[in-house]
Structures are given as C-alpha cells and as structure tokens.
Amino acid sequence: MRILAVDDDPFVLELLGDALEISGFDKVVLRSNPEDAYGLLEAGEPFDCILLDIQMPGLDGIELCRRLRELEAHAETPVLMVTAMLDKQYINAAFAAGANDYITKPFDVMEVGLRVSRAIEIHQAEKMRALLEAEAYEAELDLHDQISLFEVSRLADKPTIVNYFRQIARSGAPHSCVAIGIRNLDAFQALGRAATEEVIRQFARTIEERMGDENYLCSYVAPGTCICLIQGRERSFDVLSRVVIEDALEYKTRGTAAASVRPEIAASRPVRGRVFGQFDPETAIETVIAELSEDAGVVTPPAAARPSRSSAA
Amino acid sequence: MTHSDQERFRAKIEALRLRFDQTLAERAGDVHDVLSAWDGTEPRSDADWHKLRYAAHKTAGLAATFGYGELGGVSVDLERALNTEDLTSAEARKRVRHLAEEFVLLARKT
Numbered sequence: 001m002r003i004l005a006v007d008d009d010p011f012v013l014e015l016l017g018d019a020l021e022i023s024g025f026d027k028v029v030l031r032s033n034p035e036d037a038y039g040l041l042e043a044g045e046p047f048d049c050i051l052l053d054i055q056m057p058g059l060d061g062i063e064l065c066r067r068l069r070e071l072e073a074h075a076e077t078p079v080l081m082v083t084a085m086l087d088k089q090y091i092n093a094a095f096a097a098g099a100n101d102y103i104t105k106p107f108d109v110m111e112v113g114l115r116v117s118r119a120i121e122i123h124q125a126e127k128m129r130a131l132l133e134a135e136a137y138e139a140e141l142d143l144h145d146q147i148s149l150f151e152v153s154r155l156a157d158k159p160t161i162v163n164y165f166r167q168i169a170r171s172g173a174p175h176s177c178v179a180i181g182i183r184n185l186d187a188f189q190a191l192g193r194a195a196t197e198e199v200i201r202q203f204a205r206t207i208e209e210r211m212g213d214e215n216y217l218c219s220y221v222a223p224g225t226c227i228c229l230i231q232g233r234e235r236s237f238d239v240l241s242r243v244v245i246e247d248a249l250e251y252k253t254r255g256t257a258a259a260s261v262r263p264e265i266a267a268s269r270p271v272r273g274r275v276f277g278q279f280d281p282e283t284a285i286e287t288v289i290a291e292l293s294e295d296a297g298v299v300t301p302p303a304a305a306r307p308s309r310s311s312a313a
Numbered sequence: 314m315t316h317s318d319q320e321r322f323r324a325k326i327e328a329l330r331l332r333f334d335q336t337l338a339e340r341a342g343d344v345h346d347v348l349s350a351w352d353g354t355e356p357r358s359d360a361d362w363h364k365l366r367y368a369a370h371k372t373a374g375l376a377a378t379f380g381y382g383e384l385g386g387v388s389v390d391l392e393r394a395l396n397t398e399d400l401t402s403a404e405a406r407k408r409v410r411h412l413a414e415e416f417v418l419l420a421r422k423t
Binding site for chain 1: 333
C-alpha cells in the first residue's frame, strides 16, 4: 500500500510516517511542500490513500484536495484531512473539496493506521460494489425496453400505434407504415450498454428530426427497431433513407461510447394501409418488421395478409 | 506487530519527542521574548502577533500526542483567543498575555 502524507510541520510528518509504518504500510511518501506533493500526484504516482494537513502555507490542504480530485488517477483515492481541532471550521469546505474523512490533531499514533486502513477498505468495497453494479447493469439490458427514449416525442408503445393505425384506417385517411432498424446492433452491444443505449437513443432522435412536422407516430417494437406510422402518403418516408440516417447517426454518436462503429441501417419498404378497415394493422406491422429482418424487401408476406404497397398502389 | 517492532517504534517516538522538547524550548523562548517586549498593553508588531500564533498553532497540534496534555490545552486556548477574540479589546489582550505566560511556563517544564 502506498500512502502520501503532506504536512508542513516536520514533526507531524515524521510522526505520521512512523505511525503508518508501524501499522504495516510499507511505502509511505512524506512531503512538507504541498506543491511538491501535487507534482507527484499530477505525474500520476499511484497512492492508495492521501493524508493532507489543512493549514499549510501557499497551497492549503483544501485547495490541494480540490486539485487532486480533478486528476483522473486520484479522482477517487481516499483523502483524509489531518486537522487541528481549531480547523474544524474548515471541515465542511474539505468535504466539499472531495475529502473522505478527517483525523484531528493531536492524534493517537496508533489510531492513524486504523483510520487509513478503514478508509482504504471502504474505498475498495465501494469499487467492488460499483464493479458488480456495472456488471449487473450490462447483464440486465433488455433491448426490448423503451431504452431511455422517453425524451423522444411521438414515441408510443406498440398497442398505441396499432390503435392509431386502426383509427386512421377507419377514418379513411391515407396512411403508411415503415420499419427501420439498426442492422449492426450487435456491434454496439459488443461495446457495452452505454454504446447500445446511445445509438438507439440517437436513432430515435434522428427519426424524430427527419420526420419533422409530419403527422406520425413511432414505436420501438424490437431490438434496435422502430416502426413509423404516418397519416399521409408513403413518400413521406423518403426522408428516412438509409444513408441519410446512417450519416446522421454517425455524426450524433461522435465522442460517445458508440463512436467506434459506423451504424448500418436497414429499412423496409413502406406499406400503405387500405382504407375502411380492410387491412389489419398488426399484420402490417409484423410484415414490415419481417421484411426488415430479411434485410429490406426480400420477404413476401402470406397472401392473405399481404398489404398493399406503394409499388402496387 | 512483533515485540521488536514495538520497541523500535517506541524508540523512534521517544527520539522524536526529545527533538520536539528542544523545539518547545525554542518556542517558549520566542514567546517569552514577545512578552518581555510587550509594549504597554500589546505586542509591538504584527511579527510578534505572528510568533504567538505560530507557537500556539504548532504546539496545539502535537503536544498532547507526546504526552503534554496540559500544554496542548493551553496552546489550543491561546490559538483560539488569538484567532477569534477582538484583540483591540484590553480584556482580550490581557487574556492572551495570561495564556502566553502559562504557555511559557508549561513549555519550559517539559
């Protein structure tokens, strides 16, 4: 275990060093100058725990704590402030700067090692907990969920979009349906949950942006797959061309966890619903999804359920 | 911790305490000098106030650790008085002087 202790008082520093050594810490680095100490930290020297005096000339312990928290290597390293009883007024500021605990001077030399050990144990337990949570987070990802798409407007669940489809059909208004999906979703899944969520979120946003003011509803119906229903002619879906969406997604995911993979989009051909309820919306939705999974347009739906298409209209 | 580890540790702490005693004697001398030069009702300069604060602060943090609890307590009181009381008040300055004299007395006893 490597410990860094910083105090401008040579007696306190030496005492801390002896107390830590006798407590079994084999590598204790002592610095009386806080700027020197920051130099070590900034250079990336690893430490398992850092002890800082609060009142030091020049760079005080609170400011040093604040600065070291900005260093990636020490953003979470346990920091204990070593403070005189009269410095307690500074304790809140120390915690706000990122300190984890404090030891009051005068201190019991045998207590110092115990406090440092405790701080390290807590930190390691917290790291383990975070690791387990992260693993569980990855494991629990269900791509059938509406993954953080709540901020995307005009997004509805599947029953809602089926009802909408049915209502439009009854009204006799022209309406069309299309399925669009991320063909290489597995490549994003390999990058982890953050990448997968990001690409799906941006995918939904791109559809929202491209559709603009059109009178439409969108539903996330399968992993990485949305269907869009529009009250209007199928040519409205021209704005959802593969290349346009791929380019938009690639741009939107720059600098995110999903940046290393170029999204590949698949889209079904638009299905035009027949008027007067002659066409079952659920069948239409299944048809466009099936067509999508067969990579856009190679599936011929069963004759009885085959919807009319723009090409046949 | 083995017995020899404990002995080695005690020896190191004892050596450190002896050096601390020496430092205490120097601090007591500094505070005594400030008190001797006390001009009427207060120290002569900011430098003298600083010497008092420095001696009190450095001693408050360590004296009890080396077994000098009473000196540690007086040092804490002196530092608090220097930092929190209105030193333009004659009463506060009298209290600071009294604590500083007690500090010298206890520091020289160690």
